[in-house]
Amino acid sequence: MEPGLAPAPGGLLDWRDAQHFDHYRTAPCALCGTATPMGSHPGEPAHKTCAENWIAANPTEARRGRFASDIQPRSRHDDDHA
Template sequence: MSGSRRRRAPPEREYVPGALLDWNDSGHWDYERAEPCRYCKVPTQLRDSKGSHAHKTCAEEALAQQAAEAADAYQNGQP
């Protein structure tokens, strides 16, 4: 048996704002203070999964951009 396996291409999905992340848990809310979003620098009380202040839409746009870059790298054969 060979050690290499054929990888499947990532699914092609279009980004729909507001539909990627589920932030219904209260852990995504900072009850103490609003601080600048890590992406756009506008104050927010929302926190991402790592505890950094971030708007949900900003975090989704960043994830969509990362996914697009990874898909592009995959198509071009880069690791």
């Protein structure tokens, strides 16, 4: 699954895809060190709230996409033109 855009600093990540939640194991969060089943698109373990706090604290680095929201499925209404 392709990552989308990083949210604006202070915004919330959209991690509703199942790939962000590992049902079988936890790993130490890259940001706070506490075990988490959550992870980023490249598979870096991190709590969603920790990632959001990191984006708020590191807005410049965040734009490089370390933590990004899921791409939203396009609305089908846009395909009605013809």
